[in-house]
Amino acid sequence: MVTIKDLAKEVGVSVATVSRALNSSGYASPDVKRRVLEAAARLNYKPNEVARALNTSRSNVVGVLVPDITNPYFPKVIRGIEDAAIRNNYRVIIGNTDHDMEKESKYLEIFRQNNCAGIISATWSVSGEHHADSRPLVLLDRVVENHISIESDNFKGGRLQAEHLASEGAERILIIKGHEDYSSFNNRLLGAAEALEAYGTAYDTLPYAHLERMLDGAGEDFTLKFDGIICPNDVTAYKVLKFLVARNIPVPEQVKVVGYDNLDFSEYVHPALTTVEQPIYDLGSNAFDMLMALAAGEAVESRIMDVKLIRRQST
Amino acid sequence: MVTIKDLAKEVGVSVATVSRALNSSGYASPDVKRRVLEAAARLNYKPNEVARALNTSRSNVVGVLVPDITNPYFPKVIRGIEDAAIRNNYRVIIGNTDHDMEKESKYLEIFRQNNCAGIISATWSVSGEHHADSRPLVLLDRVVENHISIESDNFKGGRLQAEHLASEGAERILIIKGHEDYSSFNNRLLGAAEALEAYGTAYDTLPYAHLERMLDGAGEDFTLKFDGIICPNDVTAYKVLKFLVARNIPVPEQVKVVGYDNLDFSEYVHPALTTVEQPIYDLGSNAFDMLMALAAGEAVESRIMDVKLIRRQST
């Protein structure tokens, strides 16, 4: 591998001068700078990032934490992050936490061991003592006190779900709750509940675990008592739709279903899913930009991205 | 951050001894070793991976190249790789190449700059001069001469698709081709064609680009002339199903459709998709194991994983 030393020898200056010429840090005469750059191009010199990271104790790697990359929401987020990262000459290390606080801590430790420049996390166990680490951090789709975060307008999204069902004539609505640890799901619930109360529409809520039991064929069939179902995300909605269709319950005639996310697949399920679209890719790329700003010591504000309703055949 | 130096001071030995004690390399008296480990645990010492990578010119990071993580095939592969990696105390850097050789080269360069231990790639432009780099490499779902690879049994998979349609009574079959640069798609095509010829069933092939034109509403509607459609992957099958359903063409009565991959979603589309299942997750985790073996200098053979047909409502 060609190093800064080789360049120094080639040009006939010291390594310090080469480093300064390459990074335009400190002084370097125009002539030397030109010769260094020429030699670097000619010998195809690429700086060793590891050495750089060791010296500056800051690599150009950002750590990204997701519950499970297999959940189709996250690849899009990651793609957004990765594209932004590569534009800025950064790389992305990913970690799957499975909502497990142990794993989460382990990855944070790993990120530290790798001198990562910062962390974007879509999972955050507040109870942990991660806080000790002062690395720049942006939470994605999760809001936690004293941390910068970016999320879609979950409250509005919940409201859109509810208003849409109500305006389509649903009179008894079931709201399926998402993972209770996450602010995003809770805010969707709040938004929906508030809207339904304003409309004067009757509704009930169902913990996610109960839904799973129902889908497995055990437990009560909740769907019979309702004519509208609000799902915490699209993947849940797919399962609900499958359950209803398998029982020959006409959707949307007897029951209307609305999801949240607008994943690519939502137009392929049957019936095609009405859902709230959030700008998943942009959430990722913006999160990266915010992280860079944070790392540069700039003041950064938490961000909320707009959402909109996408109407399809399930309502 | 607590370093090896701190441990040395704490225990009252040199850093060399600490290093040897921690890594069980070279000699270290049982007593010293015990004291070092105790101090490491007490002070919560974690080795700095960057320093280690610089010294040994080999980090515990592997680079993973995929065309686009947004394609639902890849998150599963990546999850397989990542799980295997973390078990072995390795990390994963991902790169999206978009089938673009420039990006591919760029990422390979980046992996080199980061002293990556090896590369797993689901995309490989043979024409490039990447070969100069002698880093361990495992190709995933791509076969290229002189490289170790792992893939599903694409030929058999293609055969299963064809045999199934034929045995269900299809008499004029359309095979939609996948990306022609990739051996996996070509082998599926070969397997299907060979099976159909053995059956004496008529078939035709369609370049992917033509399909896209048809889906966009432009160009000829190919589906009318056929009663069986073999898709190169599930995502393509989703699009075909949507196209057919939108035109009220009864599936599977008039046209039967079979996919390839068995993605999680294939049971949610309408009608639920008959497809060939390949062990996507295992492809990833095995690829990692092969990479480790390769890095350890062991002899490694390319691997082909078995596939099986999953019958659902689209046939």
Place this chain on the structure above:
DNA sequence: ATCACCTGTGTAAACGTTTACAGATAATTT
């Protein structure tokens, strides 16, 4: 002519590890 300052360069230390080498002691062989 003196002083201050700016520009350009080299020397050397530092980042946190691993490891070749040498020296010292202990254990085993002859």
Place this chain on the structure above:
DNA sequence: AAATTATCTGTAAACGTTTACACAGGTGAT
């Protein structure tokens, strides 16, 4: 008892960068 070998430890160099510091020469102000 001497010679060999095995075990243990420390010193110092190395990995490829960045950067504090020192020094030299040039420019401009006083």
